[in-house]
Amino acid sequence: MTKTFLALGAAAVALTGVASSASAAPHARHHAKTCGKWRNHHCVSYGYARGRHAQWNRGYRFGPRYAYTSYRALPRVYVQRYDLSPNYRYVYRDNYIYQVDPTTYAITRVIDAVTR
Numbered sequence: 001m002t003k004t005f006l007a008l009g010a011a012a013v014a015l016t017g018v019a020s021s022a023s024a025a026p027h028a029r030h031h032a033k034t035c036g037k038w039r040n041h042h043c044v045s046y047g048y049a050r051g052r053h054a055q056w057n058r059g060y061r062f063g064p065r066y067a068y069t070s071y072r073a074l075p076r077v078y079v080q081r082y083d084l085s086p087n088y089r090y091v092y093r094d095n096y097i098y099q100v101d102p103t104t105y106a107i108t109r110v111i112d113a114v115t116r
């Protein structure tokens with residue numbers, strides 16, 4: 001009987017330790033700030049990216065032969081929400097839209113396009 005109580009007590013302590021270390025883990029992680037909403041090429045709402053990061057950052061150059069996403073192939077919801085223009089080239093990958101300058105082939109905007 002005593003061994004049973006000791007085993008149950010040890011299991012309770014072990015499970016409590018796992019729960020407390022798991023709850024402390026999210027506070028220790030770094031979450032980058034991303035723009036949640038764009039208006040006239042300016043960010044008006046910031047949010048925190050949780051566990052997802054853009055593959056490329058502003059300034060990265062794709063080059064003229066990269067397989068860009070056509071402006072017409074972008075979802076209309078995103079085109080209207082983020083005020084996208086056909087004057088740029090776009091890369092749509094992993095729920096991120098990368099706006100690329102057609103003369104320098106450099107990323108000018110990174111948009112986190114998570115469906116809301």
